[in-house]
Amino acid sequence: MHRARVTRGVSERFIAAAVALAALPGCARVEPARLRVAHGAADGAALDVCVDREVTFAGVAFGDVSAYVDVGAEAHRLRIIATGAGCESGAAVGVDFVPAAQTDSTLLLVGSAAGTTAITLVDDNRTPGARDSRLRVVNALLDGTEVDVSLDSGAAMFAEVPALTASGYLDVESDNYTFAVRESVGQTVLASLADAELEVGNVYTLFVFGPAAEEPAVRAVLAVDRR
Numbered sequence: 769m770h771r772a773r774v775t776r777g778v779s780e781r782f783i784a785a786a787v788a789l790a791a792l793p794g795c796a797r798v799e800p801a802r803l804r805v806a807h808g809a810a811d812g813a814a815l816d817v818c819v820d821r822e823v824t825f826a827g828v829a830f831g832d833v834s835a836y837v838d839v840g841a842e843a844h845r846l847r848i849i850a851t852g853a854g855c856e857s858g859a860a861v862g863v864d865f866v867p868a869a870q871t872d873s874t875l876l877l878v879g880s881a882a883g884t885t886a887i888t889l890v891d892d893n894r895t896p897g898a899r900d901s902r903l904r905v906v907n908a909l910l911d912g913t914e915v916d917v918s919l920d921s922g923a924a925m926f927a928e929v930p931a932l933t934a935s936g937y938l939d940v941e942s943d944n945y946t947f948a949v950r951e952s953v954g955q956t957v958l959a960s961l962a963d964a965e966l967e968v969g970n971v972y973t974l975f976v977f978g979p980a981a982e983e984p985a986v987r988a989v990l991a992v993d994r995r
Contacts, residue, residue: 799869801841805834806991808878808908808977815877815884818847818855827851831977833874833991841869848877848884861886872993874973878910878932889934893971893994901942901966905935906975909986913951915958915976920946928952934973942968949976949988961988970995 805817807828817825825834844867847860863886867873872891879885889906896902905917907929917926929935929952943966949959959976966972971994978986 798840798842800838801867801869802836802872803839803865803867804836804872804874805832806874806876806906806908806975807832808876808910808975809884810878810910810978810980812980812982814851816849816851816853816855817875818849818860819844821845821847821855823855828877830980831987831989833973833975833989836872839865839867841867841871846875846886848886863888874906876906876908876932878908887932891971891973891993892937895969895994896939896971899942899968900939901968902937902939902971903966904937904973905929906973907931907933907935908975908977909979911979913958914953916950916952916955917974917976918948918950920948920962937971940966942966942970947974947988947990949986958986959984959988961990964990967995 805825805828807815807830812830814827814829816823819839824837828834844865846863846865847855849857849860861884872893874889874891876887876889877884905926907915909931912931914928914930916924918924925938926935945964947961947964948957950957970992973991973993975989975991977989
């Protein structure tokens, strides 16, 4: 009986110590939160993104959308720099980022390497309805142009998406599509994307990047957010 009491006492002290340790600053469990980078800074220079003074996204080129990285649901300081410049570069653009737990976000970079603007978008990567995909549009055009995104048949799916914003999400039947990106005013075709396959259960973002100095001036890039 005495031995049992000693064992119970040690266990109780161990549990109490573990609880106390978990309560110490820096010991609490950090909930996951994912971040990715979409490079729409139209001068084309590759960029690095540092998360808390560590290069987390390296060599992201114009028109690229990185994979998600779990950075944790806590306060972060992001620094956007020219590739290879180092996180302590005096030319870095600083951004505060505090994601909610269990969320996905996109850091949209626009402007130029010398004057980059960072816009944080919250992504909805919940599972679409049965037999459907989910799609949204991000208009990353720096010149202020509103866009419509239509099917090759001419049917508009997204209308008057303002510059530097994301549309709402739309559940669409999974299929192969050709998308046309048009100016909302005048309906001039800015870019097109042929043979875009939207698969069942996946979530996508159609990014519209530009205008770039090199052709094509405007690019439509389909990124898979969830598969």
